[in-house]
Amino acid sequence: MKVIILGKDGQLGQCLSEQFASAEHELHTTTYTTQLFAKSECDLSNFQQLHEMFLTQAPDVIVNAAAYTAVDAAEDNAQLADTLNHKAVSHLAKLCREFDSTLIHISTDYVFDGRGNTPYSESEPTGPQGVYGVTKLSGEHAVTASKCKHIIIRSAWIFSEHGSNFLKTMLRLGSDRENINVVNDQRGTPTYAQDLARAIISTLPYIASDNCPWGIYHYAGNSIVSWFEFAQQIFSSAKSLGLKTPEKVSAISTSEYPTPAPRPAFSALDSKLFTQTFAIEASDWRAAVNKTLAKIIQ
Ligand SMILES: NC(=O)c1ccc[n+]([C@@H]2O[C@H](COP(=O)([O-])OP(=O)(O)OC[C@H]3O[C@@H](n4cnc5c(N)ncnc54)[C@H](OP(=O)(O)O)[C@@H]3O)[C@@H](O)[C@H]2O)c1
Numbered sequence: 001m002k003v004i005i006l007g008k009d010g011q012l013g014q015c016l017s018e019q020f021a022s023a024e025h026e027l028h029t030t031t032y033t034t035q036l037f038a039k040s041e042c043d044l045s046n047f048q049q050l051h052e053m054f055l056t057q058a059p060d061v062i063v064n065a066a067a068y069t070a071v072d073a074a075e076d077n078a079q080l081a082d083t084l085n086h087k088a089v090s091h092l093a094k095l096c097r098e099f100d101s102t103l104i105h106i107s108t109d110y111v112f113d114g115r116g117n118t119p120y121s122e123s124e125p126t127g128p129q130g131v132y133g134v135t136k137l138s139g140e141h142a143v144t145a146s147k148c149k150h151i152i153i154r155s156a157w158i159f160s161e162h163g164s165n166f167l168k169t170m171l172r173l174g175s176d177r178e179n180i181n182v183v184n185d186q187r188g189t190p191t192y193a194q195d196l197a198r199a200i201i202s203t204l205p206y207i208a209s210d211n212c213p214w215g216i217y218h219y220a221g222n223s224i225v226s227w228f229e230f231a232q233q234i235f236s237s238a239k240s241l242g243l244k245t246p247e248k249v250s251a252i253s254t255s256e257y258p259t260p261a262p263r264p265a266f267s268a269l270d271s272k273l274f275t276q277t278f279a280i281e282a283s284d285w286r287a288a289v290n291k292t293l294a295k296i297i298q
Helices: 011-021 047-057 078-099 131-146 166-176 193-202 204-208 227-240 272-278 285-297
Strands: 002-006 033-037 061-064 102-108 149-155 179-183 215-218 248-252
Touching: 002 011, 002 047, 011 033, 011 193, 047 078, 061 078, 078 102, 078 131, 078 149, 102 131, 131 149, 149 193, 166 179, 166 227, 166 285, 179 227, 193 204, 193 272, 193 285, 215 272, 227 248, 227 285
Parallel strands: 002 033, 002 061, 061 102, 102 149, 149 215, 179 248
Antiparallel strands: none
């Protein structure tokens, strides 16, 4: 099977690159050939370039790890966010339908309104609060409407040793501040990007066997925390590894830390459907915090 990954320089893209380069996925009988594209090599918003990629590469599977991911900046750049997260995804899905390729598309917990208090299942109503969530939800709808073979995976609070993410922001702040305030009234399910990459790869044998249950899935962390509790876990692990941590970490409310984009108060995802369907565990994000820190200080 020929697998193409879009967005190879993002944090998920880098994890996918590493895992495809390792032997892990060769446990399965199918051989996977991968081709990875950075934005400079295949710009999602360049529809002609996308079309040529299908013509020249004839992919069996496309993993779309590229997106406009700047949640706050999206409020002022709604058109660009919509172009990348919706219109380009719509075009990609139509190409997948035309060329009979399977699309694995990544979406977000921010498609929910956050008024729930138990982990969201795939069938629950959506209600995005900001431009980013609205455009990602439009992208999902476009994939479904295209009738291409697809798996949409909603994930949440992604962190890793690569790119920019909350864990790395906390480490940076912790290294030069003694007091840090972190929001304690938004709760979610942190997800290690390497676990998400593994989850994506776990779907390939099902796709190869033509026995894949298409649709929307959730894949995220195995327990729920607030950003404050997530930060506490990061600093506790960092301290045990001898890294500098702040003297005091204080819990604050969202109203004390206003951001341009509203965020859901509760966006934990229930990964049960995915883990049962594709026989893989939800992300053990607490263990992954240690692994990530160890890789960062290597
Ligand atoms: N990060 C999270 O907490 C989170 C949570 C839930 C869901 N997600 C979803 O998970 C997926 C992966 O997120 P991530 O954290 O890995 O994002 P990321 O690190 O921001 O990576 C996004 C990638 O998209 C690329 N990109 C941007 N514009 C592009 C264009 N016009 N053409 C081609 N590529 C383009 C970027 O390239 P450059 O680096 O060159 O700009 C970057 O490599 C996204 O769909 C995101 O919506 C993320």
